[in-house]
Amino acid sequence: MNPFAPARDFLDLTLQGLSPAHAQWQTPALQAHWLGHGLLELTPHAANLQQEHILLSTGVHGNETAPIEILNSIVGDLLSGALPLACRILVVLGNIPAMQSGKRFVDYDMNRLFDGAHAKQPEAQEARRAVELEQAASAFFAVTPATTPRRHYDLHTAIRGSVFERFAIYPFIHDRAHNREQLAWLLGADVDTVLLHSKPAATYSYYTSERCGADAFTLELGKARPFGQNDLSRFAGIDRALRELLAGQCAVAANPDISAVRLFKAKYDIVKHSGDFVLHLADDVENFTALPHGMTIAEDVEVRYVADGGEERILFPNPKVGIGLRAGIVIEPATLD
Numbered sequence: 001m002n003p004f005a006p007a008r009d010f011l012d013l014t015l016q017g018l019s020p021a022h023a024q025w026q027t028p029a030l031q032a033h034w035l036g037h038g039l040l041e042l043t044p045h046a047a048n049l050q051q052e053h054i055l056l057s058t059g060v061h062g063n064e065t066a067p068i069e070i071l072n073s074i075v076g077d078l079l080s081g082a083l084p085l086a087c088r089i090l091v092v093l094g095n096i097p098a099m100q101s102g103k104r105f106v107d108y109d110m111n112r113l114f115d116g117a118h119a120k121q122p123e124a125q126e127a128r129r130a131v132e133l134e135q136a137a138s139a140f141f142a143v144t145p146a147t148t149p150r151r152h153y154d155l156h157t158a159i160r161g162s163v164f165e166r167f168a169i170y171p172f173i174h175d176r177a178h179n180r181e182q183l184a185w186l187l188g189a190d191v192d193t194v195l196l197h198s199k200p201a202a203t204y205s206y207y208t209s210e211r212c213g214a215d216a217f218t219l220e221l222g223k224a225r226p227f228g229q230n231d232l233s234r235f236a237g238i239d240r241a242l243r244e245l246l247a248g249q250c251a252v253a254a255n256p257d258i259s260a261v262r263l264f265k266a267k268y269d270i271v272k273h274s275g276d277f278v279l280h281l282a283d284d285v286e287n288f289t290a291l292p293h294g295m296t297i298a299e300d301v302e303v304r305y306v307a308d309g310g311e312e313r314i315l316f317p318n319p320k321v322g323i324g325l326r327a328g329i330v331i332e333p334a335t336l337d
């Protein structure tokens with residue numbers, strides 16, 4: 001029986017704005033609970049209390065379709081029994097109106113609206129959804145036993161190409177230590193480049209990291225393309241790693257070798273202070289492009305950003321942002337403490 005009829009599957013149902021006939025149902029392997037549009041909690045009947053609780057989110061940017069299709073396919077296989085489920089999970093499809101219209105967002109970039117930032121954009125429909133997604137995450141982890149690991153992977157694809165095709169953003173974790181087992185898991189998912197963020201951010205992964213105590217990551221898994229136009233073979237690593245994780249078949253050694261992880265940290269933000277702001281990089285410059293020593297990266301009325309040392313790289317360059325906002329991040333190599 002298809003619980004999502006008359007739609008084909010979870011994604012179809014969500015895109016059509018429908019709800020399943022019943023909010024809760026069972027399969028031989030698991031209990032499913034539809035918590036709201038694009039919010040599906042799955043709990044195995046034979047749950048091991050020590051198995052991690054995992055939040056998987058995607059579509060926070062509506063046009064980043066490949067991870068949406070991957071997650072939808074995983075949900076289908078869990079519900080059909082084709083893929084066993086060993087741990088409690090919450091699957092989140094973030095910005096549904098933006099997904100319906102094939103856009104990054106409708107009113108405001110949702111991944112700038114978490115951890116309370118939604119209060120500053122009360123008119124944006126994304127602000128209301130960010131509140132719902134915060135509440136869904138908090139409620140999900142509120143029943144997680146204190147000793148059970150909490151994970152959150154927020155799956156994205158990027159606007160532009162990247163010198164390092166797949167990368168993770170590790171939110172700023174204040175006084176906590178970086179989790180080496182998680183970096184090893186990312187390596188196994190073919191995500192070999194990690195940016196260690198150095199300050200709080202209004203992203204979904206910062207929210208769950210800081211407010212829910214999760215090991216949380218924003219994963220950039222390739223380039224954004226419309227539904228149906230993705231080469232899903234380029235996403236095989238994350239697909240396989242997620243399936244093994246959910247099935248309880250993922251074994252990461254304690255104190256693993258993570259020397260193959262390329263680590264960076266944010267050095268400073270390039271800020272657009274005025275309408276005279278000029279970014280001296282090509283429109284299609286890729287993320288992680290190296291910035292030769294002495295190069296003028298950007299100029300504004302009273303500021304000149306000059307590359308220093310030869311090891312810096314550019315991340316998320318975007319001269320079209322509003323005045324006062326970040327037009328790019330200058331990053332540099334990092335090591336774990």
Ligand SMILES: [Zn+2]
Nearest residue numbers: 061064156157
């Ligand atoms: Zn995104």
